[in-house]
Amino acid sequence: MKKQETIKTNDDVLNIVYVINDDLEYETNDQGIVTILIKQDHKIQKFFRRLKAKIPEYKKIELDEKSSFVFNLIDGKRTIKEIGELVDEKFKEQAHPLYEKLLLFLNHIEVNSKYISKNGGE
Secondary structure, X not given: OOOOOOOOOHHHHHOOEEEEOOOOEEEEOOOOOEEEEEEOOOHHHHHHHHOOOOOOOEEEEXXXXXXXXXXXXXXXXXXXXXXXXXXXXXXXXXXXXXXXXXXXXXXXXXXXXXXXXXXXXX
């Protein structure tokens, strides 16, 4: 059973380091836009593909510019604070309220989408 971390202060939150999960498939284009590739390999999808139905092998989810920028900064070394500073530098007022938006996005892609996880080395 995985032990739950206790986060005590804002500094604890800002010092969290995320890593992109190894099993996540994604592409990044020349402009830095990230497209998440979700394999569609349910047995029903496979069955209909054998019947020559045009079911794509992957569902593609394209992130917007800000989300892609943040996603590309997740490297298993940068803290949320460091990522936030880079986001603020690039997007200025568009990114505000900075940490509220950033934490909401990171929580979503960790908890709901399972694209990232907290770096186990932390």
